Amino acid sequence: MPSSPEPLTLEPRLERRLAALLGAGGFLPSLVDALGSPLSVVLPEQIAENAERFRAAYGTHRLGGRVYFAHKANRSSALLRRLAATDAAVDVASLGELQHALGAGFTPDRIMATGPKNREFLWLAARTGVTVNADSGGELDELAALVRAHHLARIPVVLRLSAFDGPGVRVLSRPSRFGTPAGELDALLDTVERHADALEPLGVGYHLDTTSPEEKARALEGCVRAMDACRARGLRPRAVDIGGGFGVNYLAHAAEWERYTSELTAAVLGQRPPLTWRGHGYGLRNDGGTLRGALGLYPAHRPVAGARYLDELLAMPAPSFGGRSLATLLLENLYDLYTEPGRALVDQCGLVLARVLEVRRTDSGEPLVRLAMKADDAALEEHGVLLDPVLLGRDGARVTRGGDGPAAGVYLAGSLCLEADLITRRMVFLPRLPRPGELLAFANTAGYCMDFQTSRAQHQPVARKVAAWEEDGSWRWCLDEQFWPITRPGGER
Amino acid sequence: MRYESITEAIGNTPLVRIDPAVHGLRHIDLYAKLELLNPFGSVKDRAAWNMARPGLAEAVEHGSQVVELSSGNTAKALAVIAGMHGLPFKSVTNRMRIPEIKDLLLLLGAEIEELPGQSECLDPTNTEDPLTLFHRELSGPGTSYLHTDQYFNPRNTEAHATGTGPEIVKDLDGRAPDYFVACVGTAGSSTGVARVLREHDPRVRVVGLVAAKSDFIPGIRTLDEVHEVGLFDPATYDTVESVGSDEAIEGMLALARRCGILAGPTGGAAYYGTVRHLREIDEQLTEDQAAGEEVARRSAVFIVCDRIESYLSYTKRRRPDLFRQPVRRNDPADLTDAEIAAAPAIDTQEAQKWLERDRPLVVDLRSPFAYAALHIEGAINIVDQLFDELVRGGLPFSTRQPVLLVCPVGEQSARYAALLTRMGHPDVRSLTGGVIAWRDAGAPLVRD
Numbered sequence: 001m002p003s004s005p006e007p008l009t010l011e012p013r014l015e016r017r018l019a020a021l022l023g024a025g026g027f028l029p030s031l032v033d034a035l036g037s038p039l040s041v042v043l044p045e046q047i048a049e050n051a052e053r054f055r056a057a058y059g060t061h062r063l064g065g066r067v068y069f070a071h072k073a074n075r076s077s078a079l080l081r082r083l084a085a086t087d088a089a090v091d092v093a094s095l096g097e098l099q100h101a102l103g104a105g106f107t108p109d110r111i112m113a114t115g116p117k118n119r120e121f122l123w124l125a126a127r128t129g130v131t132v133n134a135d136s137g138g139e140l141d142e143l144a145a146l147v148r149a150h151h152l153a154r155i156p157v158v159l160r161l162s163a164f165d166g167p168g169v170r171v172l173s174r175p176s177r178f179g180t181p182a183g184e185l186d187a188l189l190d191t192v193e194r195h196a197d198a199l200e201p202l203g204v205g206y207h208l209d210t211t212s213p214e215e216k217a218r219a220l221e222g223c224v225r226a227m228d229a230c231r232a233r234g235l236r237p238r239a240v241d242i243g244g245g246f247g248v249n250y251l252a253h254a255a256e257w258e259r260y261t262s263e264l265t266a267a268v269l270g271q272r273p274p275l276t277w278r279g280h281g282y283g284l285r286n287d288g289g290t291l292r293g294a295l296g297l298y299p300a301h302r303p304v305a306g307a308r309y310l311d312e313l314l315a316m317p318a319p320s321f322g323g324r325s326l327a328t329l330l331l332e333n334l335y336d337l338y339t340e341p342g343r344a345l346v347d348q349c350g351l352v353l354a355r356v357l358e359v360r361r362t363d364s365g366e367p368l369v370r371l372a373m374k375a376d377d378a379a380l381e382e383h384g385v386l387l388d389p390v391l392l393g394r395d396g397a398r399v400t401r402g403g404d405g406p407a408a409g410v411y412l413a414g415s416l417c418l419e420a421d422l423i424t425r426r427m428v429f430l431p432r433l434p435r436p437g438e439l440l441a442f443a444n445t446a447g448y449c450m451d452f453q454t455s456r457a458q459h460q461p462v463a464r465k466v467a468a469w470e471e472d473g474s475w476r477w478c479l480d481e482q483f484w485p486i487t488r489p490g491g492e493r
Numbered sequence: 494m495r496y497e498s499i500t501e502a503i504g505n506t507p508l509v510r511i512d513p514a515v516h517g518l519r520h521i522d523l524y525a526k527l528e529l530l531n532p533f534g535s536v537k538d539r540a541a542w543n544m545a546r547p548g549l550a551e552a553v554e555h556g557s558q559v560v561e562l563s564s565g566n567t568a569k570a571l572a573v574i575a576g577m578h579g580l581p582f583k584s585v586t587n588r589m590r591i592p593e594i595k596d597l598l599l600l601l602g603a604e605i606e607e608l609p610g611q612s613e614c615l616d617p618t619n620t621e622d623p624l625t626l627f628h629r630e631l632s633g634p635g636t637s638y639l640h641t642d643q644y645f646n647p648r649n650t651e652a653h654a655t656g657t658g659p660e661i662v663k664d665l666d667g668r669a670p671d672y673f674v675a676c677v678g679t680a681g682s683s684t685g686v687a688r689v690l691r692e693h694d695p696r697v698r699v700v701g702l703v704a705a706k707s708d709f710i711p712g713i714r715t716l717d718e719v720h721e722v723g724l725f726d727p728a729t730y731d732t733v734e735s736v737g738s739d740e741a742i743e744g745m746l747a748l749a750r751r752c753g754i755l756a757g758p759t760g761g762a763a764y765y766g767t768v769r770h771l772r773e774i775d776e777q778l779t780e781d782q783a784a785g786e787e788v789a790r791r792s793a794v795f796i797v798c799d800r801i802e803s804y805l806s807y808t809k810r811r812r813p814d815l816f817r818q819p820v821r822r823n824d825p826a827d828l829t830d831a832e833i834a835a836a837p838a839i840d841t842q843e844a845q846k847w848l849e850r851d852r853p854l855v856v857d858l859r860s861p862f863a864y865a866a867l868h869i870e871g872a873i874n875i876v877d878q879l880f881d882e883l884v885r886g887g888l889p890f891s892t893r894q895p896v897l898l899v900c901p902v903g904e905q906s907a908r909y910a911a912l913l914t915r916m917g918h919p920d921v922r923s924l925t926g927g928v929i930a931w932r933d934a935g936a937p938l939v940r941d
Contacts, residue, residue, distance in 0.1 A: 062902045064929075169595050169605040174612065212610020224862075231866055231940065245613035258706045265717050291720040299611060322876070324860055331901040332863035334929055343613075 007407035007429040008260050008275065010300065011252040012387045012443040015348045017046050021468060022441060026396040027475045028353055029439060031466060037355035037439075038373035038463035040450050042074070044082035044483060045469055046349045051088040053307040054341065061314045061327035063337045068112055070244055070342030071097045073447045078467035078483035079349060080104040085485040091133070091340050095121040102128060112158065112241075114207075114340070115178075122146060131156040131202060133241065135178050137191040144195035156202040158241050158338070159188055164206070164222035167320045171218055174209055182222050185229055193233065201230060205241025205338065211299060213309070216242065217316045220326050224318075224333060240330060241338035242313075247305040248347045250298070250387045250444060257301035260386070265291060276426045277411055282384070298384040306344040343447035350446035352378040352463060353392075354423075356434045357415070366427070367410040369434055374414040375421050376453040377463045378442040383449055389440040391430050396439075401431040408433040412440070416458055500574070502532045503542050504656045508664040508794065515751045516768050520778040521791045523767065524670070525748070526661060528682075528798055529756055533570045535799035536657070540681050541570035543652035544641040549578055552639040558583055559639045560631065565594045565712060566799055567643050567679070572603040580639070585627050591711050593803040643679050645723035653685025661686065661794055662693055669693040672774075672793035674700040674767040676713045676759050677733070680725040682796060687729050701730035702766040705737045711807065712759040712798060734770060736762040742812055744768075749801055757804050760797035767795040823884045823916060825908045836911035839922045841934040844897060853895035853920075856880075858905055859928070867938040869899060869931065877905055884909070888916055895920040903927040 014022065021028070021043065032039050047069075054067045068091040069083055077100070083090065084105035092098040093115035101111050111130040113121065117139065125132050126146050134140050134157050147155055162179030180188050192201050204226045206219040223240045230237045251257050266272045268281045269291060276282070283296030304312055314327035314337075321329050330337055354373035362368050375381060389412075391399040401407060408430050412423035434440065442449070454462045465480035496502055507530065511523040528536035545559065552559065559575040559582045561567055568584040575582035583604040598605055631640050643649050662669055669690040675683035680701075687699045703719055704710040716735060719725045727733070738758070745761025748754040756764070771793055782788045809816050839847060847853060848871075855872035857864050864874040875883065877900070883889040890896060896913070898906035898921065906923035913921040924931065932938060 062904065168599065169607055171607045172609050174609050209612050210610040211613055214607075215609055228862070228866055247613065254707060262706065262717055265720055269720060290723050290725075321862055322860055322878075328901075329860070329863070331929075332859035333866055334863075334901070334932055 007409065008256075008263055008427075009407070009429045010256055010260055010386055010388045012390070013249055013252045014443060015046075017043055017049075017470070018348045018351065018443055020470065021351070021475065022390055022392070022398055022443065024396070024475045027468075027477075028392060028441065029394070029396040031477060032353050032355060032439060035464045035466065036461060037353065037371075038377040038461075039353045040350060040377075040445075040463045040465040040480075041353065041468050041477075042076045042079050042350035042446055042450075042465060042480060043348070043469065044078045044467050044485070047079045047083055047346060048086050050306070050345050050347060050349070051083060051086050054310065054339065054345070055087070057307045057311040057314070058337060060311055061325075062331055063314070063327060065239060065336035066110070066338050067345070068338060068340045069345045070340045071101065072115075072452070073342030074346050074349070075100075075451055076350075076446075076465060076467070076480050077104060078465075078480045079346065079446070080106075081483060082485050083345075084110075088345075092130075095124060098124055098128075098130070112338075112340075114160075119146075123150075126150070126152050126155050129153055129155065131158060133158045133160055133205065135160055136180055137188050140188075140191050140195060140199060144198035147198035152198075154198060154200045156200045157192070158202050158239065159192070159204045159226075160241075161185065161204055161206050161219075161223065161226060164219045166218040166221060171215055173215055176209065179206065182226060185226050189230065189233060189235075192235070201235050201237050203227065203237045203239035203241060203335070203338070204230070205239075205243060207241075207243030207340065208245065210245065211247060211302075213313045213316060216245070216313055217318065217326055220313075221318050221320055221329070224321070224329055224335070227333065227335060238334075239336040239338050241340065244340040244342050244344065246307070246309040246313075246339075246341050246344040247299075247302050248343050248444070248447060249300075249302040249305040250385055251301040254301045254303065261295065261297075264295075277422055280425045282425075296384055297386060300386050306341070306347055309344075310339060310341075346446035348444055348446075350444075350450060352442040352445045352450060354378070354440050354442070356436050356438045356440065358436060359410075359433060362411070367408060367433060368413055369410045369440075370413045370415065371423060371440060372415055373423070373463070374416050374455070374457065374460055375423050376455055377414075378423065378445050379449050379453040380442065380445070381422070381425055382453055385449060386424075386426065387443070388428055388430070389442045391432075391434055392439040392441055394435075394437055399431045399438075407431060410434070415460055499532050499577075500542055503538045504531070505660060506530045508661060509752075509754065511752055511764075515747060518768070518771055518775045520775055520782075520788055521672070521771050521793050523771070524665075524792065524794045525752075525754060525756075525760075525764070526657065526794055526796045527754065528657070528796055529754075529760065529800045533566075533573050534803075535566035535570065536682050536796060537566035537799075538570045539652040539656050540643060540649040540679070541567050541574060541641065544643065544646050544648045545571060545574050545639065547648075548639045549574075549580075552580055553578055555637045556580070557637040557639045559641065560585070561641045561643060562586055562627070563643065565591060565803075567641075568598055568603060568605075569594065569601065571641060572598055572601040576602050590709065590807075591803060592806050594711075597803065643681065644721075647724075649679055649681035650685040650688075650724055653682045654688050655685075657682060657796075658686040658689025662689065665792060665794075668792075669697045670794040671696070671791040672698050672700065672767075672771060674702065674763055674770065674793065674795040676702045676710075676736075676763050676766075676796070676798065677719050677722075677725065678712045678714060678759075678798075680719065680722050680729070682798075684724055684726065684729050686796075698731045699729060700766070700770050701733040702762055703733060703735050704762075705735045708738050710736065710738050710741045710758055710762050711804065712757075713762060732770075734766055736766045738811055740765045740769075742808055745801065745804075745808070746815075748797070754797060755801045756797040757799040757801050758807065759799060763795040763797065767793060823887075823912060825881070825912050828908060828911050828915070832911045832915065833907050836907045837914065837920075837922045838903070838907060838910065838925045839897070840925045841931045841936050844922075844924055844931075845936060847895075847897070847922075851895050853897045853922075854890060855897045855899060857928070858898060858900045858909065865940070867928075867932075867940050869928070870937065870939045870941075872899065877909075880909065884912060884916070888913065888918055892918055895922075897922055897924060899924045899928055899931075901927045902929055
């Protein structure tokens with residue numbers, strides 16, 4: 001079926017710094033000329049600004065505590081080192097990430113080890129004295145044994161809980177592989193007390209994979225209850241760790257997202273030509289005229305995301321504590337707040353550039369654009385994030401919709417010799433057909449979409465990474481690993 | 494009227510004419526079908542009873558649980574019906590956003606399970622969405638459920654094809670109205686009624702109302718969501734139009750304040766959408782008449798689904814202006830920043846000496862839970878909300894009693910210290926930095 005003439009654009013939301021980078025003329029093409037395609041660019045100053053926004057949300061509610069950057073969202077050294085120069089902290093989920101964080105300048109009191117941990121990871125965590133976010137009683141046993149065997153100092157631990165129940169309506173939660181069920185807290189605290197010589201309980205926490213603030217609110221109440229159980233045993237916990245999942249708003253216009261998802265529904269139901277490669281439904285399917293399945297996409301337009309989401313979560317009433325806000329609940333009980341935003345802290349922190357290699361038509365007449373990158377270099381599809389790339393002409397100028405030509409609906413293919421290597425499974429609408437040699441910029445990909453999945457399959461290059469910043473009205477850059485917050489290429493600031 | 498059972502009171506609801514002075518239509522008589530007068534409060538009573546009835550005897554025999562995916566009125570009716578037959582009822586939903594309905598369902602003895610929100614980190618391989626799990630559980634071997642399945646059960650539509658629709662025709666003296674307008678939730682009432690009306694007169698125009706896509710009106714689906722409903726058939730409607738929550742509340746106010754019909758927002762949306770749809774037609778009729786054409790009177794019917802009472806918090810959130818509070822005396826909100834800044838305060842070190850010397854009354858304004866966990870020795874707990882109420886009536890303690898006010902960071906206590914000072918207390922002080930500063934200074938806190 002021929003493509004729809006109506007352009008269903010999904011314009012990315014660009015804040016000032018990222019928009020300025022995309023408007024920097026020949027700067028980005030010269031980087032790709034020098035370093036090849038694909039290329040990742042990160043903006044270290046932005047992560048510092050984002051951390052400040054989270055800090056401000058803490059301030060609004062008079063809460064103390066720490067903002068931990070979930071390192072796994074992006075492996076950039078530049079972002080991490082810039083963050084080390086703020087008051088933010090970092091949570092690390094592997095031995096490599098812990099080494100990276102220590103090397104970037106984070107002192108152990110500003111690092112928390114989370115996630116599944118192997119013995120080396122636990123040992124280095126205990127050796128250096130970082131906080132350990134413990135998944136289970138077994139992990140506490142292992143950690144305590146390490147501490148004793150190597151005569152280390154007591155290790156601060158946060159107990160990760162899951163499966164909270166609350167009063168009133170029962171809220172179902174997606175089952176999690178992580179954490180100890182809140183109902184088994186007593187046994188967990190027995191373990192903590194047994195290891196009182198080795199472990200210092202700092203607090204309890206949760207990390208729920210959901211966009212719903214109600215589930216998080218319930219878990220937070222559950223944590224406050226758990227903290228009280230600790231106090232009742234004479235322990236002195238200080239912090240409640242509410243994890244991350246505050247979200248990112250990827251799109252500039254809510255209306256475009258609403259129209260797109262409506263049209264996608266219509267396409268799945270056969271009421272309009274398909275919008276996707278071979279009629280892919282992103283989880284939706286047509287069951288005799290009735291729509292079934294669930295839309296497997298990140299909610300790309302989110303009116304409330306990031307620090308504002310945190311702010312609204314903290315302002316929510318805690319029903320089982322007389323309806324006072326969650327922030328008040330923490331504050332009154334003298335608890336610090338820990339958060340672990342990943343994606344939201346690297347919002348607007350970078351982009352992925354790819355060179356257009358070829359434009360041709362498929363059998364069915366649709367334009368197929370082949371890029372010098374693989375799908376996993378900007379893993380938008382993998383993470384269900386839909387947004388249009390920005391087209392940069394040969395001179396680096398952003399191509400915008402001209403009055404004359406129509407927008408072009410194209411499919412974007414990668415460079416792997418695989419049918420599945422599509423950068424997008426949906427038709428992407430560009431201001432016009434791109435030409436070989438031009439660049440497509442995938443904006444705002446620093447959260448999970450930049451290097452979370454990258455592989456060296458088929459001996460294809462993985463995107464190199466550079467850090468870019470503005471100085472005296474122009475853009476400067478260096479290789480990601482060369483970036484330090486105090487110096488610049490050519491000497492100290 | 495005498496009935497053997499409350500379920501006999503379901504149906505036969507009145508059709509009430511809306512005063513033309515309210516809706517302003519000159520050529521169209523507008524009628525409201527008052528489904529809010531069903532015994533459990535909504536149009537869903539009909540469908541719930543019709544769907545549950547055939548399986549009840551067997552369910553009672555096996556002690557089955559009645560289950561339904563419902564966020565509101567269907568669950569309410571089913572909870573009552575299940576309870577009347579000694580059966581447990583469970584509702585599973587991801588759409589229950591009305592706190593009053595949740596509480597009411599719990600009160601009626603329902604078990605409610607809310608589905609989790611969308612995943613933040615997508616797992617494209619995930620097939621275990623809770624809804625699928627729910628359906629799997631229902632169809633599993635050896636299970637005993639009475640699943641009414643309102644989105645796919647033809648008995649939902651049938652309840653209206655045999656009840657609501659014929660009642661409208663009867664009350665219009667055997668004629669179908671020219672226009673029928675209904676909000677689309679399960680599509681049961683609109684589909685059933687439309688079928689009957691069209692059988693009487695194929696010229697009847699049917700308008701379906703949905704919620705604007707990014708908006709939320711309880712009981713109504715958005716244009717996308719209606720496609721997920723098995724009973725929804727686009728061919729039922731001559732046109733589908735959307736209504737916003739602000740418009741629904743406007744309509745609700747017009748019905749309540751000017752027509753005496755205590756409809757909920759869904760009924761409000763139906764009224765608003767109906768008048769908006771008909772206004773253009775009415776103007777055309779006026780023009781036709783001015784041009785000398787003979788214009789026959791027309792009639793229109795819309796459905797008022799349920800009652801206003803359950804939606805107070807919904808309305809309050811969107812239109813706080815409608816819930817004016819009387820002016821309050823001694824309100825801390827009236828204090829100026831300068832007054833608060835000038836409030837007498839004392840830091841931890843000085844406060845400890847003061848406590849030793851003058852034994853001021855320590856009032857901890859935090860919640861009882863936090864107070865019980867840790868507090869300054871000897872402090873009494875008056876939670877701020879309660880303190881607010883107390884001071885409205887005057888000073889809650891003698892002016893001869895010195896007072897130390899304590900809150901988490903010294904912000905609220907400064908506010909109340911300023912207020913009490915203004916009210917004439919000579920020696921009330923706020924603990925600077927609050928109980929957090931107290932703790933950080935290493936001063937003792939007790940749990941007793």
